[in-house]
Each structure stands twice: as structure tokens, then as C-alpha cells.
Amino acid sequence: MVLLSKITEDAIVENLRKRYMDDYIFTYIGPVLISVNPFKQMAYFTDREVELYQGAAQYENPPHIYALADNMYRNMVIDGENQCVIISGESGAGKTVGAKFIMSYISKVSGGGPKVQQVKDIILKSNPLLEAFGNAKTVRNNNSSRFVCTALRGMEAAWG
Template sequence: LQDMEGSLTARDRVGIQDFVLLDAYTSETAFMDNLRKRFNENLIYTYIGTLLVSVNPYKELGIYTKKQMDIYMGVNFFELPPHIFALADNVYRTMISETNNHFILISGESGAGKTEASKTVLQFYAVCCPSTRLLDNVRDRLLLSNPVLEAFGNAKTLKNDNSSRFGKYMDIQFDHQGAAVGGHILSYLLEKSRFLSTWVTGSV
């Protein structure tokens, strides 16, 4: 805890950055008050132990730069303020050290920022993983798949102008050195009612 607190700025100390440390940790009111206090300071990430709570700010915060990625790369999970880069890095390093499959589950209501979170994780791995021409090709294909999926599976809703109307399972394959060597994306639960079709021309 001392290491974690020592690296924080005054702004980062707004509220409690880990809900586990709340005195009234069973109080929903205290939970929401802490979340609101941090959100008002554009601190959209808060931990619950090793879980990460994210609140969609609906604006650019400038917290996903290459510089930020470098800061969180290879650093102890609780050593820096909560961030999705910290989560992605922790999962990546644990996967390599344990030589076992790991996953990141991103959940939330429509407009919560799930798609953007998955893109951010992909971008982090694109930077932190070992790179060769072949691996760069794998990385680029994974990153460029998002616009294709969004073109066919996204729609405007009351909460989100570009809402994903399908579920997405993304599997990234790494070698023993931690380099991305392949992957596939499975889409499911697509809202087919949003597609129009005719017997003459086929699907539109």
C-alpha cells in the first residue's frame, strides 16, 4: 500500500482508488459516492481488488497514449493509479509466467464503453508484445477487424451513436515468448432484426 500511495499525485488520491479499502465497503451509497467523486476529477478507473471498474466519460481524456503504455508496462498492478493498461499488463505477464491461458471479461450495459475497452487492450498488446514483420501483420489484422465488424454490427441507440449490437469473443494466440502469433474473432448474438432482406436481391 505504501508503494502504491507513494507514486500517486494529489489528483490521483481523490476518493479511494481501490473499493476494498473503503471503510464502509459494504455500503452501496459509499461505493457510488466514491465513484462519483473520482469521475468528477476525470478519474474513470477504480479497482475492486484485481477487478477494474470503468465509467464511460464520453469524451477524450488523453490517457491512452504511447507514453502511458510505457509507464504501465511491466509495473506491479497496484503500484500506479488504476488503468486498463495495468489490467492488460498484469494479465499478459501472468499468462507468460504461468504458461497458462488467461482471459479478460469486459461487461456492462449499452454505452458503457466495452468496445472501446477491447480496442484499448488490443492497442496495448500491439505495443508491448515482441515485434517482427510477421507479428506486425497479425497485430494489424486484429486491429483492423474492428471497423469491419462495426460496419455490419453497430447501430445508433438512445445511449450510444455507435453501439455494438452483437457479442464478441476475441482469442489472441501467443507463443512462449509472449509474441502474438495468431487469433480469431467470433461474433454472436447479432440483432438480425436490424438487417433488411428481400427475396430478389438478398440481404442488404
């Protein structure tokens, strides 16, 4: 996106449209990741992608939510920094699904052990509880989530 000759709203939208038509649903604008909901199942979230993005530099591979998740995970574990991801978009944009992919990625790369597994289970099972407190019916979505972030703070204790 930063390589566009003109940075206008029309140019950005056109670039996103072209990428979307070619099944590139992720795009970077500097450190920000834009994700466009493909409204279909795609092979972007397999074990192959986990291996590709685990430990890689953010711009080493094509834009992906796993690159963002890996960077966040490494900052949390290696540097001991608390992490937060802001996921924004309109109803039906895929915010909840994106949050689930981030949690799933961290769960896959975080290793094992009973204490780590317990924290992973709690995080992955937290979604229905959060939905019970925060969903609403909107014009576009009968089950619209009103949360987009799950705290990962408790996980750092499990990794020591």
C-alpha cells in the same frame, strides 16, 4: 474502494462519482477494474502510460486498463496461460473502446518481427468485421456493439 468504511451500494456509487469528478475514471475493487466512461478525450492513453504500466505490478501505479492488459499479456507470454477479459456494461459505457485500448496496449508492448506484426494487424483490423456481424440499433446507441472480447489465443504462437 476496499478502503471504504461502509461497503454499501450508495457508498460505492458516491466513491465512483467523486473519483469521476476528479477525472479518475479507473477504480479497483480488488482484482476487478471499474472504468467509467468520461465522454471526453483524456490523456490516459499515451506512450507515457504504456511505459509506466509495462512490467509494473498491478497495484504499483494508479488503477488503469493498461495495468490489466499488462498483467494479461505477461500471463499469456511468460506463463503460457490463455487469457480472457470480461468487459461488461450498458450501452454507451465504453466497452468497445476499452477492448480497443487493451488490444492497442498489447500491440505496443509485444515487440516486433514480421510474424508478430502480422498477428497484431489481424487483431487490430478485426473490429470492423466483428461489428459487421454483431451491431444493433438500441435506444441509446445507433451502432451498439454486441461483442466485447477479441481472442488473443493466436498471438501466443507468434511469440513462440
